[in-house]
Amino acid sequence: MATILEVKNLDQHFPILGGILRRVKGYVFALNKINLKVEEGETLGVVGESGCGKSTLAKAIVRLNRPSAGDVYLNGKEISRLEGEDLKVARRQIQMIFQDPYGSLNPRKTVESILAEPLKLHRMVSTKADIKKSVIDLMKLVGLPADNINRFPHEFSGGQRQRIGIARALALRPKVVIADEPVSALDVSIQSQILNLLNDLKKELGLTYIFIAHDLAVVKYIADRIAVMYLGNIVELRKSSDLFDAPLHPYTQALLKSIPAPNPHKRGNLQVLEGDVPSPKRPPAGCAFSTRCLYATQTCHKEKPPLEDISGEAAGKIACFNYKSLTETKGA
Amino acid sequence: MTNKHLLKINNFTLSFKSNRGKFIALEEINLGLDSGKTLALVGESGCGKSITALSVLGLLPENAATVEKGEIFFRGDNLLNYHKNDLRKIRGNRIAMIFQEPMTALNPVYTIGDQVAEAYRIHKGFSRRKSLDLAVEMLDKVKIPDPGSRINEYPFQLSGGMRQRVLIAIALACQPDLLIADEPTTALDVTIQAQILKLIGDLQKEMGTAVIFITHDLGLVAEMADSVAIMYAGRIIEEGGVYDIFDHPKHPYTQGLLTSIPKIDTPKGGKLATIKGIVPSIYNRHAGCMFYDRCPKGQNACFTRPKAPEPFSGKHEAACHFVDV
Numbered sequence: 001m002a003t004i005l006e007v008k009n010l011d012q013h014f015p016i017l018g019g020i021l022r023r024v025k026g027y028v029f030a031l032n033k034i035n036l037k038v039e040e041g042e043t044l045g046v047v048g049e050s051g052c053g054k055s056t057l058a059k060a061i062v063r064l065n066r067p068s069a070g071d072v073y074l075n076g077k078e079i080s081r082l083e084g085e086d087l088k089v090a091r092r093q094i095q096m097i098f099q100d101p102y103g104s105l106n107p108r109k110t111v112e113s114i115l116a117e118p119l120k121l122h123r124m125v126s127t128k129a130d131i132k133k134s135v136i137d138l139m140k141l142v143g144l145p146a147d148n149i150n151r152f153p154h155e156f157s158g159g160q161r162q163r164i165g166i167a168r169a170l171a172l173r174p175k176v177v178i179a180d181e182p183v184s185a186l187d188v189s190i191q192s193q194i195l196n197l198l199n200d201l202k203k204e205l206g207l208t209y210i211f212i213a214h215d216l217a218v219v220k221y222i223a224d225r226i227a228v229m230y231l232g233n234i235v236e237l238r239k240s241s242d243l244f245d246a247p248l249h250p251y252t253q254a255l256l257k258s259i260p261a262p263n264p265h266k267r268g269n270l271q272v273l274e275g276d277v278p279s280p281k282r283p284p285a286g287c288a289f290s291t292r293c294l295y296a297t298q299t300c301h302k303e304k305p306p307l308e309d310i311s312g313e314a315a316g317k318i319a320c321f322n323y324k325s326l327t328e329t330k331g332a
Numbered sequence: 333m334t335n336k337h338l339l340k341i342n343n344f345t346l347s348f349k350s351n352r353g354k355f356i357a358l359e360e361i362n363l364g365l366d367s368g369k370t371l372a373l374v375g376e377s378g379c380g381k382s383i384t385a386l387s388v389l390g391l392l393p394e395n396a397a398t399v400e401k402g403e404i405f406f407r408g409d410n411l412l413n414y415h416k417n418d419l420r421k422i423r424g425n426r427i428a429m430i431f432q433e434p435m436t437a438l439n440p441v442y443t444i445g446d447q448v449a450e451a452y453r454i455h456k457g458f459s460r461r462k463s464l465d466l467a468v469e470m471l472d473k474v475k476i477p478d479p480g481s482r483i484n485e486y487p488f489q490l491s492g493g494m495r496q497r498v499l500i501a502i503a504l505a506c507q508p509d510l511l512i513a514d515e516p517t518t519a520l521d522v523t524i525q526a527q528i529l530k531l532i533g534d535l536q537k538e539m540g541t542a543v544i545f546i547t548h549d550l551g552l553v554a555e556m557a558d559s560v561a562i563m564y565a566g567r568i569i570e571e572g573g574v575y576d577i578f579d580h581p582k583h584p585y586t587q588g589l590l591t592s593i594p595k596i597d598t599p600k601g602g603k604l605a606t607i608k609g610i611v612p613s614i615y616n617r618h619a620g621c622m623f624y625d626r627c628p629k630g631q632n633a634c635f636t637r638p639k640a641p642e643p644f645s646g647k648h649e650a651a652c653h654f655v656d657v
């Protein structure tokens with residue numbers, strides 16, 4: 001499989017301005033040296049708690065934010081510093097589905113004008129009749145009845161609105177779709193409808209997904225590989241099944257054990273991770289997780305562990321000084 | 333028979349006025365809870381979970397909500413007959429509530445110490461000094477580090493998890509008999525959620541408080557509840573012990589809910605089961621089963637309303653004509 005998207009040493013630091021002169025007082029370190037590769041046709045899940053930088057990563061990739069440093073390659077072409085027409089062309093290939101199906105659609109536009117907008121802006125189709133035909137095709141693709149074409153967003157349920165959001169993202173026939181918490185605002189009985197739709201569309205259109213979520217069961221269901229983020233860093237990146245069977249990073253382990261399973265026979269197994277996530281304005285000097293980690297050593301507090309390759313059966317990447325000794329002591 | 337139980341809601345029906353006319357929000361709700369136990373109230377948004385909780389607390393908007401019929405017995409007395417001032421003595425004292433949004437449920441212009449101490453001053457009549465001392469103790473109980481100096485901080489200075497701890501401290505200050513927790517962890521991250529769940533569980537054991545846990549997260553239900561009531565479109569459609577509900581769900585809606593959530597052990601890529609359609613509009617009520625048009629078992633018999641489950645029957649019951657089909 002070919003690499004379709006590559007992120008290299010991506011930084012996103014937001015300045016904090018203060019005082020009368022609006023001088024830079026400090027930075028929010030939202031993303032720190034993020035490296036990842038997305039293969040064509042795969043679904044990469046990104047998980048982590050709020051404020052860990054999941055959405056910032058998505059926005060930096062599609063250039064809703066300008067990254068502070070680093071490169072983003074789409075099909076081998078650097079896109080993080082493109083402007084004007086070049087950026088527009090690149091964006092055709094990479095589109096985004098947003099979390100909030102209520103806030104992400106313009107309430108004053110009909111479904112037709114919402115879905116026609118990207119087609120017009122990118123001059124994908126020219127005549128009015130063609131635009132209408134494309135819009136109807138898109139609606140059919142996501143399972144919306146075509147006779148709803150003149151309705152406004154408020155006339156739809158949350159699940160249907162999310163279908164409109166998905167149709168809009170697919171209007172330009174993108175290669176890569178970034179879905180930022182696409183089901184977390186939906187009711188449980190609707191979530192599964194949308195997840196099935198996303199899976200069907202992926203097969204039908206040969207899409208590549210970056211799927212951001214905090215619900216691990218959802219990510220496990222949909223993703224091939226999973227990146228776990230903590231305080232602006234990727235701490236573990238491995239195949240979905242490996243990650244869930246044998247998480248290596250202490251944070252991933254704690255995360256998996258803090259979610260109650262929908263099975264009363266397994267109750268009482270929650271492991272409580274003490275403390276709060278540190279502020280991204282003053283991240284710890286060493287490993288970002290060192291303040292809450294049960295296994296942190298002197299080195300962890302002083303130095304930042306690099307994201308290293310793991311070879312062998314449990315292949316993937318991990319940023320932890322101690323994971324080897326941890327797995328050994330557990331095995332013994 | 334009503335005296336035995338801490339809380340018993342009988343045939344409670346509630347309607348709201350809106351500019352599109354009157355609509356029924358809760359229909360013949362029967363619920364019960366004994367001291368020290370945990371009842372989970374489960375359902376999707378708009379099904380009436382929170383309104384049920386607000387009814388118990390007497391916090392419904394007076395100009396819009398009308399109690400059509402029914403009773404809410406708390407320790408043998410019908411709360412619906414209470415005068416406003418008497419209800420105020422119970423609320424925050426014998427029955428307390430934790431809200432979903434820890435960001436907005438606290439008053440931003442008072443210190444957290446004042447907000448916890450308020451419960452002692454109002455309900456116990458303690459002095460300001462003594463109330464603050466008790467507040468420090470209570471904040472220590474909910475594991476807020478360094479409570480002695482934290483009482484002088486304002487809500488904005490605390491993280492979401494810490495604020496939820498303050499809310500729990502306020503709710504449990506007077507050692508209530510009943511705690512209503514309305515989605516207490518929905519706004520929190522999973523590692524913080526685990527901390528809060530453990531805290532609620534520990535304090536419940538220590539104080540013998542009964543808890544109504546309102547949630548849509550079936551994982552939380554499995555972790556916390558003794559008994560479970562499933563709500564759909566303003567009615568309770570299934571009630572039973574937590575193991576019964578998860579092991580042998582009876583109502584097609586409950587079955588659909590349990591199969592449609594991806595579990596940690598769901599195989600990847602396979603089709604998820606779905607419940608077709610959407611929750612019916614609140615203006616679109618009828619006498620039959622409200623789940624009829626989404627139900628795989630729907631038949632003519634479903635145009636009449638199935639018998640609702642009885643609380644304290646000790647049985648696991650579902651409001652469906654075809655439970656054993």
